[in-house]
Amino acid sequence: FKYRITSLFLVHKDRKKFFLALRILGCLAIILIGIASILFYACGNPLTYSETGGGASFSWWLILTFRWVCTLFLAKVIEFFFVDIFAMRSNFALKLFGPFLTLVLVQSKGWSFQLMCWGLCNLALLHGRIPFANHWLYWQPYISMFNANNPSGGVLSEPKYLSVLIACIVIGFLSALKKTGVAVWLGQKTCEYYGPQLEKLMKDMILMSAVANLSREIEESADAHTRLSDHHDPAIWEKTALRYKLKLKSGEDASAVSGEDGEIDDFDDLSSQATEQEEEVENDSSNITGSKVELLSAKITSRPSIRRSPSPSGSPGNRSSGKLKIYRLLDSWEEPNNIADDQHNRPAVSIQDVLQFRRIMSHLDVTYPFSKAFGLADNRNSCAISAQEVYSRLLRHTPYELLLPFETLGILARDENGEVSEEKTKPLLRLFPPDGEKKLTMLDFVKSYDEIYRKFRTFRAAVSNSSVLNNAYEKIVDVVFYFAMVLLVLIILKVDVLTTITTVMSLVLSFSFAFGPAVSKFTQGVLLVTLQKPYDIGDRIHISQSTAETAADGSAMWFVENISLFFTTLRFASTNEVATISNGDLSNTKIINGARSVNACVCVRVKFGIYTSYDLIEHFKSAVEDFVKARPREWARLNAIRASNVQADLGFIEYTVALQHREAWQNVGVILTSKAELASFCLELSKKLGMKYIQSPLPVHLELGGQNSIQEAFAAMGADSKDSTTSSQATGDQTTLDRGSDLKSSAQAVAGLFKKPLQK
Numbered sequence: 001f002k003y004r005i006t007s008l009f010l011v012h013k014d015r016k017k018f019f020l021a022l023r024i025l026g027c028l029a030i031i032l033i034g035i036a037s038i039l040f041y042a043c044g045n046p047l048t049y050s051e052t053g054g055g056a057s058f059s060w061w062l063i064l065t066f067r068w069v070c071t072l073f074l075a076k077v078i079e080f081f082f083v084d085i086f087a088m089r090s091n092f093a094l095k096l097f098g099p100f101l102t103l104v105l106v107q108s109k110g111w112s113f114q115l116m117c118w119g120l121c122n123l124a125l126l127h128g129r130i131p132f133a134n135h136w137l138y139w140q141p142y143i144s145m146f147n148a149n150n151p152s153g154g155v156l157s158e159p160k161y162l163s164v165l166i167a168c169i170v171i172g173f174l175s176a177l178k179k180t181g182v183a184v185w186l187g188q189k190t191c192e193y194y195g196p197q198l199e200k201l202m203k204d205m206i207l208m209s210a211v212a213n214l215s216r217e218i219e220e221s222a223d224a225h226t227r228l229s230d231h232h233d234p235a236i237w238e239k240t241a242l243r244y245k246l247k248l249k250s251g252e253d254a255s256a257v258s259g260e261d262g263e264i265d266d267f268d269d270l271s272s273q274a275t276e277q278e279e280e281v282e283n284d285s286s287n288i289t290g291s292k293v294e295l296l297s298a299k300i301t302s303r304p305s306i307r308r309s310p311s312p313s314g315s316p317g318n319r320s321s322g323k324l325k326i327y328r329l330l331d332s333w334e335e336p337n338n339i340a341d342d343q344h345n346r347p348a349v350s351i352q353d354v355l356q357f358r359r360i361m362s363h364l365d366v367t368y369p370f371s372k373a374f375g376l377a378d379n380r381n382s383c384a385i386s387a388q389e390v391y392s393r394l395l396r397h398t399p400y401e402l403l404l405p406f407e408t409l410g411i412l413a414r415d416e417n418g419e420v421s422e423e424k425t426k427p428l429l430r431l432f433p434p435d436g437e438k439k440l441t442m443l444d445f446v447k448s449y450d451e452i453y454r455k456f457r458t459f460r461a462a463v464s465n466s467s468v469l470n471n472a473y474e475k476i477v478d479v480v481f482y483f484a485m486v487l488l489v490l491i492i493l494k495v496d497v498l499t500t501i502t503t504v505m506s507l508v509l510s511f512s513f514a515f516g517p518a519v520s521k522f523t524q525g526v527l528l529v530t531l532q533k534p535y536d537i538g539d540r541i542h543i544s545q546s547t548a549e550t551a552a553d554g555s556a557m558w559f560v561e562n563i564s565l566f567f568t569t570l571r572f573a574s575t576n577e578v579a580t581i582s583n584g585d586l587s588n589t590k591i592i593n594g595a596r597s598v599n600a601c602v603c604v605r606v607k608f609g610i611y612t613s614y615d616l617i618e619h620f621k622s623a624v625e626d627f628v629k630a631r632p633r634e635w636a637r638l639n640a641i642r643a644s645n646v647q648a649d650l651g652f653i654e655y656t657v658a659l660q661h662r663e664a665w666q667n668v669g670v671i672l673t674s675k676a677e678l679a680s681f682c683l684e685l686s687k688k689l690g691m692k693y694i695q696s697p698l699p700v701h702l703e704l705g706g707q708n709s710i711q712e713a714f715a716a717m718g719a720d721s722k723d724s725t726t727s728s729q730a731t732g733d734q735t736t737l738d739r740g741s742d743l744k745s746s747a748q749a750v751a752g753l754f755k756k757p758l759q760k
Helices: 011-042 058-088 092-107 111-125 159-228 234-250 276-282 316-329 339-345 351-363 380-395 406-413 422-431 442-492 497-532 614-629 665-688 707-728 730-753
Strands: 047-050 053-057 540-544 558-563 567-572 578-582 590-593 601-609 635-647 652-661
Touching: 011 058, 047 058, 053 058, 058 092, 058 111, 092 159, 092 351, 111 159, 159 351, 159 380, 159 406, 159 422, 159 442, 380 442, 406 422, 442 497, 442 558, 540 665, 601 665, 614 635, 614 652, 614 665, 652 665
Parallel strands: none
Antiparallel strands: 047 053, 540 558, 540 590, 558 567, 567 578, 601 652, 635 652
């Protein structure tokens, strides 16, 4: 998968490896041929034992070892030219053989290709009864050690030697196919799972980069205009900004600011008329999107006054707003997701897609993810600093504004004809949602970049961890594959395989009783993290029994720290406690993933008095709607405000305010903060409207146990009185007894009075 698009003949990069291999080959030649010369010339050339009689000499075996090393070196050279240059450094193999065969060739790089090529080289150069196979220098009569005078014993023509060569070729070829098959399968699974996420993330990052490039262009244009317009007094703009601040503080309408050079009366809104389609797609309650966008002029000098005439009644704008009002009165509903259509329309992941996915992941810039125009973003702090600089550069387009108008970003929404495209406007609104005045604060602007930055970092970590899991999964496949290869080699070498299989199966059967449940759990865990993939690193998850009910206000979450084939490491979000859980145990549980639970739905409950009028409740609903519309970055929409619990006896009606947040449950802190602000607003609003429910005093219910219990109580009181009197004065015994009898008679009288319970 590592395609390097470089020059075809960059051999100098591998020059060190090439000369190192030559030095090793030369050292082996000196050692092996030197020992062979001593044995041949000095020791009488001793022979090895052979069943057929005359065997090969020891010196010939040493020379054959050197020739095997030479064929191995030749196999490495062939691999360098065919794999490194022909397949990886050029597109020749891709054009001639197609993506699949090219991928097989690339995946075979390493010992698979070298073993297969070494077997083929030996089959061509070191096999058979021909003189060249036995002695490469058979034609020269000068050195007897290298010609027919040195007996070979017919080793290279034996069937066992041929079987070994065939086994090398088959093992190398099957290993290359195995690597390709596993790589394609795992690559398709990874591309199918992460491909749509990468596509969406790349679109957002490209748009963020376009905003950064726009800020650079605005900065260059502003600098050039400043140099050319020296006759303008900069004090004019300072006075204009000062008047703008004063009007903001005084609460007046700051849309009209008069200056000495001219009048800046009213800025063009990005969306003056919202269309039905944008309201339905974006669900933007602030009506930001529009069919037409009027952009600011690139000039920084004064502008003429721009005033709007009010639309007459019955105009298309009023009719459109009436339709939108009716649309808002409808119940909230989401389009159902047709899985069959999605699978039918989704194209199958091809090998070309896998290669493209790998290439994009390898070229993602970690230091400058939003282009060089944005600046350094190697960590979150530098990303925030660079985003602030981009915001400051964009403000130079409108120096008379304290906040960034969204219409400045709307410049990117223009097409070739200078008109605003709705398809380009919607992504901008999604990434940079403005407030009700179509403005962006610096904090909101930095939050937009920070959100994409966190998604980018989390995505890279998830893909990296997926590759680690794929490598671990491939190791499990390798165990089965190599066991099959051992059996295949034994069959090629004509060894009795049945005995070996019987022995292995008896061992497996004996261990299956002891490790059967553990193996079953392990298999379930492997399938969980490799096929189902219910979570990734960095996700917030909640684990519970499959039949357990889910909390309506959100579940307690764990952070996923690490994932392996055997276990998953979690960290409790509330206390930072770390736990390790077996994947097999997780396979039978219900896992709620906060990162995939987008647009969290939350509920806030408020209580009103039973005598609260319907008009006050309608005012309350309208105020809550305005509160939600004023915060488009937090709330996606208000789902409903309905009475959920009516308690006439207790004197209150409980209303539930159901909302949909823009964040996923992954960012539960932001959701809880927004929910707390809404709850506080509802409480203060109910106080101001006089709707706050004050609980009435509960009735007091008194009941005495009966005559016997009352007599026992008063008897105990008499006993205590008797003890205290006896200890204080010994002469008052008769008085104490009389007092005890009086208490007893009083208890009997009280028991007659309190036969019925007393109520207040």
